[in-house]
Amino acid sequence: MTARSLSIRNVTKSYGALQNAVDDVTLDVLPGEFVSFLGPSGSGKTTTLMMVAGFQDPTAGEIRLGDRVIGPIPPYRRNIGMVFQNYALFPHLSVADNIGFPLRMRGMGTAEKTERVGRALDMVNLKGFESRFPAELSGGQQQRVALARALVFEPDLILLDEPLGALDKNLREHMQVELKRIHRELGVTMIYVTHDQTEAMTMSDRIAVFNKGRIEQVGTPTDIYFKPQTSFVASFIGDSNLLSGVGRQDGGFDVDGIGKVKGAEAATAGRRQPLLLRPEMVRLAAKPSDGRPPMKIEARVNYGDNVLLIGKLGTAPFRVRVPGPEAKGLSDDGECHVTWQAEDVHVVPETA
C-alpha cells in the first residue's frame, strides 16, 4: 500500500452565514502519519474531513493527495477509505459483500476478491464472519467490518469520523489499540476525527486542534500538552491552571495575588500572557517558598492513586494533583504550601 501525503491549503467552507464552518485551514500530513482532528462539536473538524472525502466542496482553498489536486475529482474516484460514525454498512449485503463492494467497483475477479476479503477480515479479527449480516453483529463487530471495508482496496488515505463514539468505554479502549496496530502494520496515512482528547493523545503522531473553524495548533501530543500555543488549547487539553501574568524586565512575570513567577520561556516586559501550569506538576511544600501565599483548599477529590486539591492561590483558581501518599501529610486547616519548577510553567504565546 503506497501511503500518500495530504495537503490542505487555505481551505475555507462558508455557508454564507456569519461565521465560516471552516476558516482558512492549512495542514500538511506526511505519508503514513496518524493525525487526529481534535476539537469540540461544531469546530469544523468533520466538515474538513468531508471536504477531503469529496462530499462537500470547499468555498476556497486547495486539497492535494500526493501531488494530485483532488478538488474536481468526484468522491467515487478519489480512492480514499472512510469509516463513518454510524459505520454505514449496507444492511442488505452480507459482511463479505460489504467488504467486497469496493473490489467489485474496481472490477476484481471473484477468486481474488474472496482472497482479499478473507485477508481483510483476518486483519480485523473477524475470520469466519463472511456470511453474516450487519443486523446480526454487535456494535464492535460492525465497526470492524466498516474498517475492513475501508482498507481492503488499499487506499492512499483512510479517514475516520469519530468511529468509536457509539461504543462503551472498555470496547473503545480495545478498539483504539486495534486501530493503532492496523495503522502500524499497514503504514497507511490516517486522519482521525474525535472530540475525545484522550483518544487523540494516545493514538496520534500529531494532533490538529480545531476551534471555531480554525486550527489553533498542530503538533505532537507532547507539544500540545506541554507547550500549547493558545489558551484554548491549553484549557481544552488535560487539566490546567491558567495564570495571568504581566512581563517584568528581568524575564519573569508578575501574577496577581501570587507574586513573581518565572516561566520556561522569557517574558516580554509589559506584555500580559497566560501561564500554564499543569496540576500534576505542582508539589506540596512544608514551608512557603519564593514569597508565595499558601493555597486555600476548598475541596479534595480522592482518586485513590492521586488526590486532586481544588482551591485558590492568591486570587486565582488553582488545582493541584498529588500522589495519594503525599496528600496524607496535609493539615486540616484548609491551607497548604505549594511549589513547582520554573521550567514546568509554560508561557502561552498569546497576549491575554
Place this chain on the structure above:
Amino acid sequence: MAATRSVPSTTSPALLSAPVVIFLAAVFLIPLGYVIWMSVSEPNPGLGNFIDIFRSPVFFQVVWQTFKTAFIVTVCTLLISYPLAYAAANGSKGMAAFLLTVVALSFWTSFLVRTYAWMVILGTQGPVSDLLAALGWNPPPRILFTTFSATLAMTHALVPFMTLALYAVMNRIDRRLVQAAANLGATPVRAFLTVYLPLSAPGIVNGCTLVFIMCLGFYVMPVLLGSPRDQMIAGVIGDQIEQMMDFGLASAMSIVLLTITLTLYAIYNHFVGLDRLWR
C-alpha cells in the same frame, strides 16, 4: 449537514416531478374543473344552481344531517378507540401486537365486506333481531336501513383510523412522566387527567379531524345501510347523477361539499399544519 454530492439529487427535481404534475393536471384538476364549470353553467349559465340549493330547506336538512352524523361518529369513534390505542401504546408487547393486528385487519377490510356483514347482523333474520325477540321484543324493531345502522357501521369502519392516529402520538409519550406525577402525589386518575390526556391531545385532534372529514364524504355505507329518508350529502349527489341526471345541481352540491371539506382542512392546517395529519 447538507451533503451536496449525493445521488440522485443530481437530477433536476423539475424533471423528476414533471410526470406526476402533468398527470394530475390532466386527470385530476381538469375533472375538478369540469365540476366547478358545470355548477355555474348547467343547465343555464349563472348561479341558478346555487340559488336553488340555498333556497331549498331539503338541502339544509341534508347538510345538517351529514354534520350531525359525522359528529356523532367522531365522538363514538374517539370513545371506542382511545382505550384501544392506550392499551396498545402502554401494554405488553404481546398485547400491543394482538391489538394492532386486529386494527390492521379492520383497516384493510373493504367497505363492501363490512356492509355485507352489517346487513347480515342487523337484518331481520340476523342475530341481533333474534336476540331482541328472545328478550321479549316481538316482533323486533327494524334496525337496518336506519340512521342508526349507518352510524354504527361508519363508526366501526373508522375506529382503525382514529386508533392509529392516537397510537402514533401515544407511542411517543414518555411513560416516566406519569410515574413522575405519581411520585409527586397524583392518584392514577389525576395523573391521567393532568398529564397523559393533555399529552395525547394532538393525537385526538388529528384523529377527530381525519375521521370527521372522511365521514362527511362517505358514500357506500350511508347509501347501502342508511335510511333513504335521512340521507347524507354524498348520497344525495349520487342520486342527482344517477337518477335525476341533473349534473348542474349535482355539481353545485359537490362544490358546497368540497368547500366545507377544504375549509375544515384549512382550519386544521392553520392551527396544526397539514403534514402532521399524515406524519
Place this chain on the structure above:
Amino acid sequence: MSWQIRTLAVAIAIFLAAPLFIVIPMSFSTAQSLSFPPPGYSLRNYANFFSDPTWTQPLINSVIIGIGTSVLTMLLVVPASFAVIRNEFRGRSALRLLLMLPMIVPTIVMALGYYIYFGDLGLVQSYPGVILAHTCIAIPISFLILTAALKGFDRSVEQAAMGLGATPLTTFRLVTFPMLRPAFLVAALFAFISSFDEAVISLFISGRDKATLPRQMFNSFRQEADPTISAAASFLFLLVLTGIVISRVYAWLRARQRGAAVAGAFGDKT
C-alpha cells in the same frame, strides 16, 4: 396498566373483529336470504363465484385494473418523492399539496367529474379510464409511504458506496434501491388495494362489461339478493386475513432469527 383497561381493550378488539368474521360462515350458507345462523352449509356460493361470469369477470377486471393502477402510480410517484425529499426548491410545498389533493377531495365529487369528463373523452366503460382515475386516488397514499421511507433513509450508506468507488447511478442500483425495496413494495401494494377496493368511482365509470368487483357487489346489494355476494365478501376478507397473518408470522420469524444471531454474536469476545 390495570386489568380493567386490558379487558376493555380486548373487548373492543373483539367488537372490531367479530362482525367481520361473520362473512365466513355466511358464505357457506344454503339459504337464499341473509338469514343467520345459516340453515345449512354448502360450497354452492363459491362455485358460483368462481364460475358465473357475472362475478368472475368483475373479479378479473378488478385485478387487471389494480395492477395497472399500481404500476402507473409507482412510475409517477417514485421520481416525485425523490425530488421532494432530496432537493430544496421553490414550489416544493406546493408540489406536496398537489399530490395530497386527491385524498382531500371527496370521492363523489371526483366521480361526478370523471363521469362527464371521461364521458366526453370516450374513456367511460374502459380499462384505461378506470386505471387513470384510480391512479389519482392512489397517488397520495403511495407518495406518503415513499416520502416517509426516504426521509428516514440514512444517506451515509450512499456516501460510503461512493467513497468506495460506486458512481451515483451504481449507488442507486446497488444500495439505495435494494434498501428501499420494502417501502416500494408496500407503496405498490397500497396502490393496488386502494384500487381493488374502490367503489364509488368505479360505480359511475366502469360500466357493465368493465365493471369492477366493488361495483358488482354494490349493485348486487341494491338490486337482487344474489347469495353469491357472500362468497365474494368472504373471499375478499380471507385475502386480507391471510395477508396479515403471513406478514405477522414473517416478522415474528425474522425477529427470532435476528435475536438468535445476536445472542450468538455476543458469545465471542466483543
